[in-house]
Structures are given as C-alpha cells and as structure tokens.
Amino acid sequence: MTQAAVETHDLTRRFGSVTAVEKLTLRIATGEVFGLLGPNGSGKTTTIRMLCGLLEPSEGGASVAGIDVTVAPERIKQRIGYMSQKFGLYEDLTVAENLDFYAGIYGLTGAARRERLRQVIEFIGLGTRLGQLAAELSGGWKQRLALGCALLHRPPVLFLDEPTAGVDPAARRNFWRAIHELARQGTTVLVTTHYMDEAERCGRLAMLSGGHLIALGTPAEVAAQVGGGGTTLEDAFIILQERDER
Amino acid sequence: MMRRFWPMFRKEFIQMRRDRLTLMIMVGLPVIQLLMFGYAIQTDVKHLPTVVLDESRTPESRDLIAAFENTGNFRIVDHVDGRPALDRAIAQGDAQAGIVVPYDYARLLGRGTTATLQVIVDAADPLASQAAINAATSVAAVRNLLILARAAGRASAPLEARVRPRYNPGLRSPNYIVPGLVGVILTITMVLVTAMAIVRERERGTLEQLIVTPITKTELMLGKIAPYVGVGLIQMTAVLVLGRYVFDVPLTGNVPLLYLIALIFVVASLSFGLFVSTLVRTQQQAMQLSFFFVLPNILLSGFMFPRQAMPQLFQWVGLLLPLTHFLKVLRGILLKGVGLEALWREVAVLAGFAIVMIVLSVQRFQKTLD
Numbered sequence: 168m169t170q171a172a173v174e175t176h177d178l179t180r181r182f183g184s185v186t187a188v189e190k191l192t193l194r195i196a197t198g199e200v201f202g203l204l205g206p207n208g209s210g211k212t213t214t215i216r217m218l219c220g221l222l223e224p225s226e227g228g229a230s231v232a233g234i235d236v237t238v239a240p241e242r243i244k245q246r247i248g249y250m251s252q253k254f255g256l257y258e259d260l261t262v263a264e265n266l267d268f269y270a271g272i273y274g275l276t277g278a279a280r281r282e283r284l285r286q287v288i289e290f291i292g293l294g295t296r297l298g299q300l301a302a303e304l305s306g307g308w309k310q311r312l313a314l315g316c317a318l319l320h321r322p323p324v325l326f327l328d329e330p331t332a333g334v335d336p337a338a339r340r341n342f343w344r345a346i347h348e349l350a351r352q353g354t355t356v357l358v359t360t361h362y363m364d365e366a367e368r369c370g371r372l373a374m375l376s377g378g379h380l381i382a383l384g385t386p387a388e389v390a391a392q393v394g395g396g397g398t399t400l401e402d403a404f405i406i407l408q409e410r411d412e413r
Numbered sequence: 414m415m416r417r418f419w420p421m422f423r424k425e426f427i428q429m430r431r432d433r434l435t436l437m438i439m440v441g442l443p444v445i446q447l448l449m450f451g452y453a454i455q456t457d458v459k460h461l462p463t464v465v466l467d468e469s470r471t472p473e474s475r476d477l478i479a480a481f482e483n484t485g486n487f488r489i490v491d492h493v494d495g496r497p498a499l500d501r502a503i504a505q506g507d508a509q510a511g512i513v514v515p516y517d518y519a520r521l522l523g524r525g526t527t528a529t530l531q532v533i534v535d536a537a538d539p540l541a542s543q544a545a546i547n548a549a550t551s552v553a554a555v556r557n558l559l560i561l562a563r564a565a566g567r568a569s570a571p572l573e574a575r576v577r578p579r580y581n582p583g584l585r586s587p588n589y590i591v592p593g594l595v596g597v598i599l600t601i602t603m604v605l606v607t608a609m610a611i612v613r614e615r616e617r618g619t620l621e622q623l624i625v626t627p628i629t630k631t632e633l634m635l636g637k638i639a640p641y642v643g644v645g646l647i648q649m650t651a652v653l654v655l656g657r658y659v660f661d662v663p664l665t666g667n668v669p670l671l672y673l674i675a676l677i678f679v680v681a682s683l684s685f686g687l688f689v690s691t692l693v694r695t696q697q698q699a700m701q702l703s704f705f706f707v708l709p710n711i712l713l714s715g716f717m718f719p720r721q722a723m724p725q726l727f728q729w730v731g732l733l734l735p736l737t738h739f740l741k742v743l744r745g746i747l748l749k750g751v752g753l754e755a756l757w758r759e760v761a762v763l764a765g766f767a768i769v770m771i772v773l774s775v776q777r778f779q780k781t782l783d
Contacts (some may be wrong), residue, residue, distance in 0.1 A: 220627045241780070244627045255622025259431050260424065271420025272626045316622075353457055 170233075172197045172324050172355035173218060177227030180213050187213040189378045191226065195357060195371075197323070200350045202369030203359040204389070206408045210378040211359035212252075215328050218357070219249050232323050245273070248317035248325040252332050253345025254309050255316070258302035262312055264320065265301055273320035283319060284361050290316040290345070314345065325349065327358040333366060343368050365402045376407050419626045422635025425610070429640055435606065443598045443648045444655065450590050451660045456465040458544035460488040464508040466499045467492065471519035477530065480556065481512060485546035486681075499533070509535040510545045580748045588663070591656035591741040593716040594647050596736050599675070599683055600710050603645050607638050607686030608699040616696060624780040631775060638683040644671065645679035666746035674746075677763045678739045684770035690698075693776040697768075738762045750765065 172186075173195040180188045188210040195201045203211045216222040218231050220240030229236045232246040256265055266287065270280050280390040288294050296304065301312060310330060317325065327346075331339045343365070350356055360366055372389045374382040382392040386400050393403035429435065463481070467474050481487045490508055493499050502508040513531040521528035532549040536542040558570045581588045585595065614620040614764045623633065649672075656662040685706070713731040720728055720737070731737045738759040745751045745759075753760065 221621070221625060223781060241627065244625055247625065249622070249625040251618060251621055253618030253621070255619050257424065257428065257619060258617070259428050264424070264427060268420050268424045269626070271423070272417050272623070272628050274416060274627065276416075 170197050171195060171230075172199070173201075173229070173231050173357060175214075175218070175227065175229040178214070178217060178224055178229050179226040180210075180217055180222060181225045185363055187378050188217070191375075191378075191380055193373055193380070193383075195355060196352050197355050198350055200346060200356045200358065200368070200370045202358065202366050202372040203375060204361065204366045204372050204404070205359075206361060206404075208377075209375040211375055212328055213378075214375075215249075215326050215357065215359060219247060219326055220244060245320065246324065248320070248322035248326045250313045250317045250325075250330050250409035252329045254313040256301045256309060256313055259300065261298050261300055262304070263297040265312060265316060269316040270319050275319060283321075287315045287318055290318070290348075305338075306334045307341070310334050310338065310342055311345075314342070318349070322354070324355045324357070327356065329359055329361070331360070331362065339365070361404075363404060366400055366404075369407075374403070374407065376410065381407070414634075415632060416620065417621045417632040418636045421633060422639050425637055426640045429644070431727075438643050439602055439606070439648065440651070442602060443594075443651050446598055447591065447594055447659075450594050451587050451656070455771055458492055458541045459485050461486055461510050461541060461545050462490045462508045463487040463510040463512060463762040464493050464499055464502045465615075466494070466496065466511065466513045467613055469514045469518040470513050473519040473522055474514040477514060477552075477556070478512060478519075480552050481549070484552060486544055487512075490565060503533060503535055506535075509538070509541060514520050518616065519693065534750075563578050563612045585661075586776055587656070587660035588748060589744075590717075591652065591660055591662045592747045593714075593740050594656075595652045595675075595743055596678070596714070596739045597711055598648055598652060599645050599679060600736050601707050602648060603641060603679055603682035604686040604689065604706060605700065605703045606641055606644070606657060607683050607704050608638055608689040608693070609689035609696055610641075610672050610694050612693060612699045615694070630778055630780060634687055634771075634778065636774060638680075638687060642676065642685055647676055662747070666750035669745075671742070671746045674739075674742050674760055674763070677760065677767060680741075681763055681767035681770060683737045684767055687774040688777065693783070710734050713737070715740055728752050733761055735766045 169374040171194050174195065175191050175193045176392050178188060178191040179186065191210075191214060193201075203214060217224050218229055218236060220236055220243050223240075224237060231243050234246065235242050236243060242412055248408075257268070260268065265286055270284055275283055288297070288346040291314060293308065293312060293315065296308065300403065301309065304312065312325075314330070330341060334342070339362075346356055346358070347368075358365070358369065366372055367386050369386065371384060372382075374388055374389050374393065382403075384392065390398045390400045394406050398406075454748055465478055467478065478489070480490055487510060491502065496513075498512045499513065503511055511531075511533040513533070515529060515531075518528050518530060528745065530553075532545070534545045534549075547607050562568070562570050580583050584687040611620070614623065653664065653668075686703070689699060689702050689706070693702055709730065710716075712738040713720070713723070713727055714734050715731065716736065720731055723731070741759050742763075745756050749755075
C-alpha cells in the first residue's frame with residue numbers, strides 16, 4: 168500500500184456538550200481523490216478544520232503529509248492547500264493581486280515565484296482576467312481563483328470544503344477536471360460535498376452522519392453499505408438524511 | 414522571519430487605497446474636527462449680551478457702564494427702564510447678564526459711603542457666567558482701589574500682582590485645543606480602523622484562509638497595522654499645518670521629536686485597536702467597543718476639562734489612558750518648547766503601553782477558529 172497522505176485515528180471533536188466528530192478513523196493514500204459525504208451538521212467541515220490545524224481535536228489524532236496535527240499544526244500549513252466555502256478571496260483586490268498576495272504569504276520569491284504564478288494562471292485559465300476585481304468574477308471564476316491561490320506552494324495535500332457551493336454545473340465540471348488532473352500529478356485531494364454528482368467523481372468516499380463514520384469505500388460500495396444492493400448513492404444519502412432527522 | 418510581513422503590508426495598503434469611505438473618514442475626520450473644535454470651542458467667553466438698567470443716569474453711572482463694556486466680556490444690547498423688563502430679557506435669553514445701577518449710586522459714591530450696584534448673571538450656563546462674574550468683580554475691585562488710593566493721598570495702589578500667562582500669553586483656546594486635537598483624532602481613527610480591519614477579515618472569511626497559511630501571528634498583526642502608522646502621521650501633519658495657518662497655533666518646539674513620540678503613540682493606539690479586534694466578533698461590536706474607549710479618552714485625558722479639577726479616582730483612571738500622557742507631550746513641545754528632558758516619563762509610559770498591548774493582542778489572537 169502507498170504512503171498515507173492523511174491518517175486519522177479516533178479523531179474526536181466536541182463543542183461543549185455536542186460531539187461534532189466522534190472516533191473517526193481514516194486512511195487516505197497519496198494521490199487519492201477522497202470525498203467526505205454527509206448532510207449539513209454531519210461533521211465534514213469540523214473534520215477538515217481539524218486536519219488543517221484550524222481546530223484542535225478533543226481526542227484522538229491525525230497526521231497530514233506525515234506531520235502530526237496535534238504536535239505541529241503550524242508546520243502542516245506550508246504543506247496543505249485549503250479552500251473554504253467562502254473562497255477566502257479579497258474581493259477588493261484584483262485576480263493578479265490575490266494571487267500575488269498568497270504567493271508572498273507562502274514565501275515564494277524571485278524567478279521561482281514568477282514561474283509558479285505563470286503556471287498556476289495557465290492552469291486555472293484566468294490569464295485574461297488578471298486585472299479584474301475578484302468581486303466582479305462569477306461564482307465559477309471565483310472558485311478557480313480560490314483554487315489557484317491554494318495551489319501556489321504546490322501542496323501535497325489539498326482540502327476543499329464544499330468548493331462548488333453556488334457554482335453552475337458547467338463550471339463545476341471544469342473544476343472537477345482540474346481536480347483529477349492534480350490527483351494524476353500526485354496531489355492528494357480531500358473534498359467535502361453534499362452533491363451526489365460530485366460524490367460520484369471521488370475515488371473513495373466516507374459517509375458521515377451525526378459525526379460518525381457510517382460507510383467507507385468506492386461510491387458504489389458506500390451506496391450498497393447504506394441501502395443494500397441496487398441502491399444508488401443518492402438513495403443512500405436520502406435514507407441517511409431521513410435517519411438523521413429522526 | 415518577517416518575510417511575510419511585506420505581502421501583508423502591500424495587500425493592506427492596496428485595500429486601504431481602494432476603500433473610498435475609509436479613506437474619506439481618515440482624511441475628512443481630522444479636517445472637520447479641527448474646524449469644529451477650533452472655531453466652536455472657545456472657553457474664553459466674550460461679548461456676553463447684557464442689558465442695562467441705569468436708574469442713576471449720571472456721568473458716574475455712565476462711566477461705570479463704560480468700564481464694564483471695556484472689559485470685552487459684556488456687550489450692551491439694550492437699556493431698559495424697569496426691573497420687569499430686565500428680568501424678561503434674561504429669562505427669554507435675549508441677554509445673559511444685567512447690570513443695575515441704583516438711583517442713589519452717584520450720591521452715595523460722592524458721600525463716601527458704600528454705593529452698590531447689582532450684576533445679574535444667567536448661571537444656567539456656568540462656564541459663560543463665570544467669566545461675567547470674574548469680570549464684574551474685577552471692575553468693582555479696580556474702581557475701589559482707585560478711590561481708596563486717592564482718599565489715602567497716594568498716586569497708585571500699594572500692591573499689584575503682575576500675572577504673566579506664559580506659553581499662551583493671549584490665553585487663546587485654539588492654542589490649547591488644537592494640539593490636543595492631534596491626540597484625540599489619532600486615538601479615534603487608529604483604534605477604530607485597526608479594530609475594524611481584523612474583524613472585517615473575520616466576517617468575510619478571509620481570516621480563516623489566512624490562518625491556514627504559514628504566516629505567523631506577529632507577521633499578520635504587524636503587516637496589518639503598519640500602513641496605518643503612515644495614515645496617522647499624515648493626519649497629524651494635516652492638523653498641525655491647518656492649526657498653524659488657520660488658527661495661528663505656534664509650533665514652538667522640536668517638531669521632529671514630536672513626530673518621533675507621536676510614532677510611539679500611534680503604535681500604542683493601533684495595538685489597542687488590535688486588542689479590541691481580538692475581543693469582538695462583528696464590526697458593529699468593534700465600533701461600539703472602540704467608542705467605549707474613546708469617550709473616557711476625550712473626557713478624562715485633560716483634552717477639554719482640566720484633570721486637576723477631577724476627583725482623585727478619575728485622575729488615576731486618566732493616567733491609564735495613553736492620550737493623557739500624549740497630551741502632555743503635545744502641549745509640552747508645541748506650546749512650551751520643552752524636550753525629552755521634561756517629557757521622558759510620558760514617553761516611557763507610552764512605550765510601555767504599546768508593548769503591553771502588542772504582547773496582549775498577539776497572545777490573545779489565536780491561529781485557530783475556537
């Protein structure tokens with residue numbers, strides 16, 4: 168088996184008396200596109216935030232790119248890319264200024280910086296919009312810019328927290344093409360979603376419900392684990408959601 | 414170390430330049446405040462509208478009334494011919510003082526007994542009435558001395574106190590207000606602007622993005638406040654230049670030294686703004702908390718009201734405010750022309766305040782979301 172890019176064991180996070188994530192154990196191999204699927208409040212975002220060092224685990228542990236999140240959360244930050252639901256763009260800066268800012272923050276300098284900026288701009292296809300304010304971009308373009316900003320330092324692991332919320336289907340398809348391209352180049356991608364078509368595009372999935380892991384495997388395996396043979400992923404998801412609401 | 418400071422600084426600077434509203438507040442606020450405080454606030458009350466009831470109608474009484482007018486504190490707006498008219502004028506606010514010279518004034522004066530005159534003052538406004546009371550008392554005192562000296566056969570009064578109001582010989586309000594205004598404006602804008610700048614990133618979700626990058630807390634905070642140091646010094650320059658040329662406020666002392674100390678004060682205020690930003694969640698809370706801090710600064714620092722008149726407790730509270738110390742520096746350098754030898758204690762306190770605030774806010778600011 169290849170080297171694990173992300174590993175968690177009994178990862179738990181409580182907010183007061185509420186347990187958002189309970190005893191989550193996962194192993195994600197390098198180069199995988201791994202989906203965290205679950206309804207709102209199932210613990211997806213909390214999990215990603217713990218893996219990025221944004222939240223401290225209450226119990227258990229995790230390592231990302233070989234670094235323990237409880238020991239060295241700051242060292243992880245140079246080795247991950249993170250894209251949140253809000254994209255984290257400065258809307259009053261232009262496309263070029265946003266990219267330039269994050270390049271500086273990730274410590275890129277000189278010729279290496281120029282070369283990397285050129286590559287990323289080409290990859291996300293924003294070359295003609297460099298002078299436009301981020302606020303003027305459509306949802307799809309904002310998403311690509313946010314992805315570009317998260318990629319500048321060539322992170323081995325990329326976390327995407329509901330990256331396509333509010334983005335039209337065509338843009339979403341282009342986005343996923345880019346994600347698979349990154350995975351082919353060896354980037355490990357962990358993505359949370361509640362869109363079924365997105366979940367289908369992941370190599371493997373973990374389905375969460377109420378902070379628990381309830382199914383793990385390829386999209387077809389997960390559907391079968393939740394609903395029995397012949398169930399689609401969408402059916403499985405609905406079964407789950409109804410179970411949660413009860 | 415600190416290599417991520419510059420990208421942060423650049424970004425903050427571009428955003429500041431693009432934010433028209435903030436820019437207007439930063440430039441407009443000092444100018445408007447200066448004109449408002451400079452023109453409107455005159456603590457030396459002059460030309461109080463006054464009505465006169467002269468029952469004596471003699472050369473002596475006219476002489477006395479002229480003496481009142483010559484003090485510059487009274488402006489005779491009307492002569493009335495009865496108490497009811499005088500009372501009405503004061504009650505309606507047409508006049509704020511009334512001078513009554515009784516019908517036997519000249520007779521009693523000539524006879525060598527005590528002649529009385531009455532000065533009625535509208536004390537609903539204590540500051541205005543105080544000036545009138547002082548002026549009235551001194552008019553009487555001066556005349557008494559003249560009469561007594563003449564009676565004793567002396568050419569002049571036996572004693573005269575020669576008061577020299579040093580550093581502000583004309584006792585002009587702008588000389589007192591404008592230097593203080595530099596400190597007040599810096600306090601308001603610096604605290605508010607930084608508090609808002611961090612909270613805005615939190616509200617827009619960019620702070621979450623920033624804290625998953627390798628930027629350190631110190632780089633983030635210093636990069637954030639550094640552009641505003643420049644803004645503060647520009648504001649200060651605007652107020653000083655306008656003060657000099659519009660209000661004729663002298664720039665007596667070592668101005669470069671003043672800028673150096675102002676730099677420390679600006680950093681202290683900015684760090685306090687950072688500290689505020691670590692205590693609140695929304696821009697609205699940041700605004701409220703900032704004003705909660707600014708108000709005591711204006712009231713207790715000695716900007717408008719003399720600290721010596723305050724109860725001991727509030728004098729102590731005032732000592733905790735950076736503005737109190739900076740005001741001493743401003744007035745010390747601009748009006749008195751003194752240097753570090755007289756102001757090192759204030760400088761030490763300001764530096765201490767800045768360091769404590771930076772340490773506190775770096776400590777309180779967490780690169781996590783909980």
